[in-house]
Amino acid sequence: MPLINIIPGEKIPVAPMNVRLPAWRVPGWLLVFWWLARGLLRLTVLAVRYWWLTTPTVLALWVRAEFGGLVLAGVVLVVAAGCGAWWRWHRSSWLRFGWYPIVARVRMLxxxxxxxxxxxxxxxxxxxxxxxxxxxxxxxxxxxxxxxxxxxxxxxxxxxxxxxxxxxxxxxxxxxxxxxxxxxxxxxxxxxxxxxxDPLAGVVAPLPVPEVPALDGLALGVDEDGHPYRLRLTGSHVLIAGATGSGKGSVLWSLIRSLAGGIRSGLVEVWAFDPKGGMELAAGVPLFARFAYDDPDSMAGVLDDAVKRMRLRAARLRGVTRQHVPTVKEPLLVLVVDELAALTAYITDRKVRDRIKESLGLLLSQGRAVGVHVVAALQDPRKDVLPFRDLFPTRIGLRLTEPEQVDMVLGDSARDRGALCDRIPESSPGVGFVVLDGVREPVRVRFAYLTDDDIHHLGHTHRRLDTTSDSDEQEAAREDQH
Incomplete structure (x- = not known):
């Protein structure tokens, strides 16, 4: 028996505490009843949860018991024939409401x-x-x-x-x-x-050219659900990044093709910049209002003209509207730059390089509301090559060489959200991930591929009409005279 010390030198014996719980005797029939009730409840829950299995089974057993096996076989044949007719005459609704729900429940289980x-x-x-x-x-x-x-x-x-x-x-x-x-x-x-x-395993053929381009949703390719992918150009600039042979041309030409109806009617004006001597964009010269490719100084001059037009248009729309609406007199101006790094990092003349950076910074920060948009492609996404990447609300990442480049192009944690640009195989040019400002999840897309013949035919059938009534040009000419 343990002892407790109250006074120094004295120990009083203390009895141990009784901690045994009382034992309840439960009758065996009550335990059996509890187990049966719990099992019945679980069976009921399972029967309700998997009604798509239990209901047909119960009906089949009832028909077999009431009318015999021949009637059951006849019912099964009638149901199979009805499903076959449904599949034959309206396959899309059969797949949506008949087949895929069954597949989903089977795969879930x-x-x-x-x-x-x-x-x-x-x-x-x-x-x-x-x-x-x-x-x-x-x-x-x-x-x-x-x-x-x-x-x-x-x-x-x-x-x-x-x-x-x-x-x-x-x-x-x-x-x-x-x-x-x-x-x-x-x-x-x-x-x-x-x-x-993978719905993007095959090459996507060129999409139809709309008569009036839908600037809120330009059809450029196919998304991972097999649906046409539409890119919003209104109020946005587009950055395209990818390694050599990743399909940047597919994105550029798909976008130009979607705008071709507006180019022919005069609602859209495309100014193209090809620092690689015109090798990439020269096939579409009939579609371009201006085409700069020869030397950096001339391309800087064209960018200065774009800034001048942007400012004149902003002064004219100030207090009238907050968003430009394209018309034949004031068309949407789209600047397409094939290799942006050649203008912002690789030019040896520092004055020309700084001049180009200043013009691009102004266009990217002020051009969206007045209908001046920049669509730029590059291979090297480093910060020193593209210092104003944050001014592009729409970013497209094609095949990249390193995992770190994904976050450089598409934003922080874009790769963790599924944009595995570094794992796109070389055999799939034109496949990439699109990230929009305010949307966390990237969208996987394969852009349409245009051959040289497709581009030449596009330029021949949708060549730009020469217009001399453009108010922007007139205003710019008056400004130059002053």
Whole structure:
């Protein structure tokens, strides 16, 4: 028996504390009833959750019991014939409302739920607290012809960027090609996109030329869902970065082709800059209002003219409107620069280089509202080559040579969100990721490819009409006289 010391030198015996819990005797029949009730509840929940399996099974068993096997076989044949007719006469609605929902439920049950807990643990997305294990909840799976889209309820403390960093590991864990995570409508959810078949594997043919270009959505190629990708040019400048042979020409010529209807009608005016001696853009000379390619000083002069036109137009629109609307008298001015680094970094004449940088800085910072837009392509995305990259709201990253270059072009953490520009194979020119200001998730796109014959035909059929009534030109001429 333990002793307690109250007075120095004296020890009084103390009895130990009784900590045994009372034992309750539960009848065996009550335990059996509890187990049966719990099992019945679980079966009911499973039957309701997987109604697409239980309902047909119950109906088939009922028909078999009431009317016999021949009637059941007849019903199955009638349903199969109806599905076949639906597929034959309206395939798109059959795939959307019939086939893909079935595929989604089957894949959710046998591909994702079967391995969900283990994959979440190995990818670092599950956690434990106070002895309990917490796993993100898979809410819904949707399928299409190219891949699967999973909606997941995140655990407290997780953000979509955590899932973006683990998206590639998740894709490999489920034996799929690539994965990407993006924000959902609700703040506690994230949407995972896994690709089963790459819709961008093949070359995209040139898209039709609209009579009036839709500046809010120029069709340039195909996105990873297999839908036409449309780029917003209104109120934006576009930066295109990619290694040699990555397909920068596909982006430039796809954009020019989408504007060709406006070029022919006079609503759009394209000024082209080709510092490589005109080798890249010379095939489209009939489409250009001005084409500068010979020496840096002349290209600096053309940029000065663009700044002068921008300022005159701004003075004319001041107090009238905040956004320029293209007309034949005041067309949209698009400056296309094939190799921007040749103008901002590789010119040996410092005065000409500084002059070009000043003009580009003014155009990029002040030109959007008055209808002057810059579309520039380059190979080297380093900061000293392009000091004003932040002035491009729309950025396109094609194949890049290093992972660090992805964030240089598309912004911080763009690669963690799925823009794997450094992993685009050389055999897929024209494939890239597009990032817009205010949109966290990049979009994977393959831009249309135009051959030399396509470009020559485009220049022949949509050549620019010579107009002498342009108010900008008249105003600039009066300014020069003064």
């Amino acid at each position: 046998f591909v994702y739920r079967r391995r969900w807990a283990s994959v979440m643990a190995t990818c670092g997305l599950a956690t434990s607290f106070a002895g309990d294990r917490y796993v993100p909840h898979l809410l819904r799976v949707r399928c299409d012809r190219f891949g699967d889209e999973l909606t997941v309820r995140m655990l407290p403390g997780q953000i979509p960027d955590d899932w973006g960093q683990a998206a590639e590991r998740l894709a490999y864990a489920f034996r799929l090609r690539t994965g990407q995570a993006r924000s959902a409508a609700r703040a506690d959810r994230v949407v995972l996109r896994f690709v089963r078949r």
